[in-house]
Amino acid sequence: MHIVMTLLKRLIYAAILLTAVLVLNFSMMHFAPGDVADTIAASMGGADAETMAQIRVEYGLDQPFFVQLFAYIGRVLSFDLGYSYFYNTPVTELIFERLPATLLLAITAQVLAVVVGVLLGVFSARHPNGIANYFVTIFALFGYAAPVFWTGILLLIGFSLKIPLFPVAGMSDVTVQGGFFVKALDIAHHMVLPVLTLSSIFLALYSRLSRAAMLEVLGSDYIRTAKAKGLSNREVTLKHALKNALPPVVTLAGLQFSAVISGAVLVESVFSWPGLGQLALTSILARDTPTILGILFFSALVVIIGNLVTDLVMRLIDPRVRGHA
Amino acid sequence: MTEPLLKIENLRIELALRSGQAPVIDDLSLELNAGETLSFVGESGCGKSMTALAIMGLLPEKVGSIASGRILFDGRDMAQMNDTELRAIRGNEISMIFQEPMTSLNPVYTVGEQIAEVLRRHKGMNKRDAWARAIELLDAVRIPNAKSRVSAYPHQMSGGQRQRVMIAIALACEPKILIADEPTTALDVTVQAQIFDLLRDLGRDTGTAVILITHDMGAVAEMADRMVVMYAGRKAEYGPVSPVINHPRHPYTKGLISCVPHLLAELTEERPDLTEVPGIVPALASFGTDACLFASRCDLADDKCRSQRPPEVAFGDQHSACWKADQI
């Protein structure tokens, strides 16, 4: 009962946020110089004032702002994000074609960064003078200061051009034939460098935070209790300390979803990864506004879903978040 | 007479300070017999808790260490044991409850799991048996409705209930020694009395020896068989409770007792905390010096007190480390 109510509340809030994104989208489109009529006219190779006016009436562009806004929201609710005049395809279709690639890249990188970051953090907290501490410090500096696209290019030069271990670009090799397993392996092979690049930014964050959280938890009273029970170091660290150190890391990871998507745009560009970021860039250079706004809407949706998942994970880890049963 | 259960011989614990090593426990010797209750009394910072942590092998890493002396438990020296040997004793034959019940339980596990865990670790019980035993233990520490409370999380319990859970954890493996470090300081007065009653009854039922660290003189009088008064890392006075309280042979003990009005007249539910003896405990750095460390706060002190460490003088079972013991 309790959990259903909380979930419902969260979903309603998410819906409100998404509506706000739509309003923002529409306002930007409305107030930016140039409109759909200009785009269509341009794609037709120019049009006179009369044709322009006709197009504006046809697309409802002569209507007041709020009428247009509600019409736009109504269209989005029926999964119609508009039509891309550049690709000659409905925007939703374009996005669904590209979304899986971005999700694959972003989620893998995020999971890798959290897992490796937490492991490094735990290890360096347990051994304050150990080698892991230097790794955490170096990663932290590098992850913060190195532009992610530059890291990607360095990896590309090193492990694809100089030492040809990994493919230069793309997500799969069309010449590879075989069953599901062979194709999955091919994609995994293409994924290595982009995923490493993208996770490098976040690895630093998570390892630093989990080290700090572990150090704090290891000094707490209940860890002393766990030691007084005669538990092994392993049990004290992995059972009693880690589960208490995770919440701040999970919270941070949840806040990073939007940053992961941003990073993915750059990484996709470096490795020609056929995802939303690449689509966004081409649409922007082509001034394909419906597609751009559709992507912004979907990326916000992904971030909101990511936040909901984070909430659920937090409830699993920390009983205090669950409240009184 | 049989061998004592725990025998501490000339224990010296040093703390690393910027100015060098300081002995927080200096030449401490004492014995604990099976089934008896021994009380450590003294102001904060006198080394009571350090002694307890040393017995558990839980001195703060890299800060405190045992410099010399022996801690004999069942004839074996715990100061020389490695971590594996110590872990087999901790929580099993010697267990400990702490001052802060609000923070001493792990917030992310149910209390049942935290009790069952020790039983699985030391008694080799399987999950189901350990869980069933955890319910029995919660019942034994007088938590109502144990069967449903066993799946509660610490944040769903009051401070007193959490301390009861700590006691259940500590007594789960029927230890030979239970160390209770200020177990009631953080609790309400009425709850304090209940916890003391519980400790006394359970100790009696199981034959567990108890080391009670406290500054509640009322609790000492009510619970303990013998007491150790500690001052600045050294034993000031040592002996059976009633002669020490009736006729203290150390000015510090005398000061402590006079701070508690009507201590012997009538024991009430309300136990006032020790108010401090005038003056302050000397700085850690001066702990090792060859002098009576209480001299700066003592009316009777003379040059000898300030230049030579007093030896222990015996008055029957009662021992006092004071140059003027016979004048008190």
Add this chain to the structure above:
Amino acid sequence: MTQIDDTPAKARSPFSEAFEMFRRNHAAVIGLVILLTIIIIALIGPMLYPGDPFDMVWVPLSPPGEEGYLFGTDYLGRDMLSLLIHGAKVSLTVGVSAAFVTVIIGITVGALAGFYRGWVEEALMRLTEFFQVLPTLLFSMVIVSLFGASLPMITLAIGLVSWPAVARITRAEFMRIRELEYVTAARAGGVKNNKLIFSVILPNALPPIIVQAALMVGSAILFEAGLSFLGLTDPNVASWGQIIGSNREYILDASFAVTVPGVAIFITVMAISLVGDGLNDALNPKLRQR
């Protein structure tokens, strides 16, 4: 070896104490020296190295050192060193001004949300969350593409998408300080709200905001580099990210044209980060006692 400090701390003014802490932090001092060097290069470099960096001077993509061109030439035969020096000015200017915009918006939103309870706080926090849902880079790409890729617009776009972090920190500080005795006392003494916000609470809330502002400069430089790497910048102005972006097709023949500007960004942002960490330690009274 861990030690307990038993020597009493000397009483000094907070400012000199913070300065002393910072001075003793070698990494932070090195960072500051590097940063000052880069700033000086960006300021006087264009004077020492006059001429249009976009002029073709030599064979395209010739390696560093050839014909006296220290860092070689780019794909259009332009002097890399000249591009880097002129790019430094652009990258730093955009970085600092975008961080300024970020901090101004962040402090305003955070201070109001942290000072007032009720609907003001509620509305502003929802606004903050809303901005955190939009992926920053994508959002700024959209702004720049819709409203034009000029340097002022890029600066504004970076500020407009980055402020939530500053707002959150400011709000947390305000909520903490607003409950302290001296604020209550000032309030009881009839001090007006806007005076309370700006002259009583804000000065005390500044230390973490200053640290965040310093780090924001680094983030903004990275942000601008990302945008110009993607080509979303004024094509007539050289910046570090733009040099990388325009030469990326040629990494097989001339990797230096991509790696060298990256090193410039890396060193600058690292120096800022070291200074930021040093400021954080120096301004954090809890750490000072260690």
